[in-house]
Amino acid sequence: MLHDVVIIGAGPVGATLALALADADLDVVALDSRAEGTVGRGDRSLALSHGARLIFERLGVWSAVAAAPAAVTPIMAIDISQRGGFGHARLDAGEQGLPALGYVVSYRALQAALDAALARSGCEIRYDCAATRIGATPAYATIEATQGGAAFESTARLVALADGGGELADKARRSHDYGQVALVGKLTPREPHHGVAFERFTPEGPMALLPLGNRYGLVWTTTPARANALLALSDAEFLAQLADRFGSKAALRHDALSGFEHIAERQTFPLRLEYASRIVDERRVLLGNAAQALHPVAGQGFNLGLRDAYELAQELLATPREAIGARDHLAAYARRRRPDRIAGIAFTHGLLGVFGTDAPLLSWPRGLALTLLDSLPAVKHAFTRAMLFGIHQGTL
Ligand SMILES: Cc1cc2nc3c(=O)[nH]c(=O)nc-3n(C[C@H](O)[C@H](O)[C@H](O)COP(=O)(O)OP(=O)(O)OC[C@H]3O[C@@H](n4cnc5c(N)ncnc54)[C@H](O)[C@@H]3O)c2cc1C
Helix, strand or coil, rough: EEEEEEEECCCHHHHHHHHHHCCCCEEEEECCCCCCCCCCCCEEEEEEEHHHHHHHHHHHCCCHHHHHHEEEEEECEEEEEEEECEEEEECCCCCCCCCCCCEEEHHHHHHHHHHHHHHHHCCCCCCCCCEEEEEEECCCEEEEEECCCCCEEEEEEEEEEEECCCCCCCCCEEEEEEEEEEEEEEEEECCCCCCEEEEEEEECCCEEEEECCEEEEEEEECCCCHHHHHHHHHHHHHHHHEEECCCHHHHHCCHHHHCEEEEEEEEEEEEEEEEECCCCECCCCEHHHHHHCCCCCCHHHHHHHHHHHHHHHHHHHCCCCCHHHHHHHHHHHHHHHHHHHHHHHHHHHHHHHHHHCCHHHHHHHHHHHHHHHHHHHHHHHHHHHHHHHHCCCCCC
């Protein structure tokens, strides 16, 4: 049987695509290797833009995520500074006339809400089902998969690969290793955080504190060796190192950082920029982390992946069934995504070039950039909108 679309990977991005197509008269099947009710790689805190919230509202899942205990924390302000240099900027939701600048969302809670919405929608989703190979002819794609130990093969007009960048991803993937890892953990502050996030550029690399329930999600970028040493410290020693690395309270000008009581769930993951040079191929499209995985410094990666899914759904909904997966339609989709992808990758990479370096000569321009950002309303508004909706504001 020829399906219209087979989605490989029903993580947040694949599930969003499936839901956006659920009401259409299309035969869509989603496969995921995880067991029903689980997430593949444990929980993590996703930084969602205001635009991402709008997508989830349109798909009817936002209220379910927001209702889950401590699953969504609004970011009311972002405080940006650099250690060892002047310059400071603060982006404020109130100033921009918005309910929040963005949200910190639990991956597990988001996935649970998406899974529940998919089950309600009647979209066919096969759990415990791992795709092992994708092939293509000019007329259709073939998908080899296993479920419960049994191998089977499906065909589809189009395969949407949203496997998070696993084995099935493009061989022509480009990659840049930043030579750093992100040490993440959950910090309990002494004082309430009032929804203020901190982005601090230090000579060792950027650090971020994201409000998460009544705690902070910490992202500390550093070398692998230093991260291993930090993982081995006692909680008290770790908190002392953190205070030292972040710098003084005066430099941050905020009471929320009067100190931390506790650190939990410390772990690390490598930081790389990876992207596919071509996101479409014969009867196949890549989206989400399968298309590009970005450094978390600017919180752009997941939001870009969601826009991949949403825009692909719009393209498919406007395409006659027989033309789904045809070269010209895929090429049109790739062209449409190009400015947003390039802008997201370049912005993140560029930010690291200017702010993620310890070159002393850059300290002055960095400070000037932060001062300008803080004092010029038009620049601040444009920068805030880029963080909220993506650098290239196509649809949202
Ligand atoms: C360790 C780690 C930590 C991260 N931390 C953060 C963070 O703190 N903040 C942030 O904003 N972003 C973070 N990210 C990035 C964020 O997780 C991704 O942007 C987001 O998960 C991308 O969603 P996705 O649906 O494309 O991929 P994924 O979330 O990876 O989902 C892929 C899905 O595909 C399924 N799958 C995989 N292979 C197959 C197969 N062969 N067949 C069938 N199904 C398959 C998996 O089970 C999974 O459900 C992190 C990423 C990693 C790897």
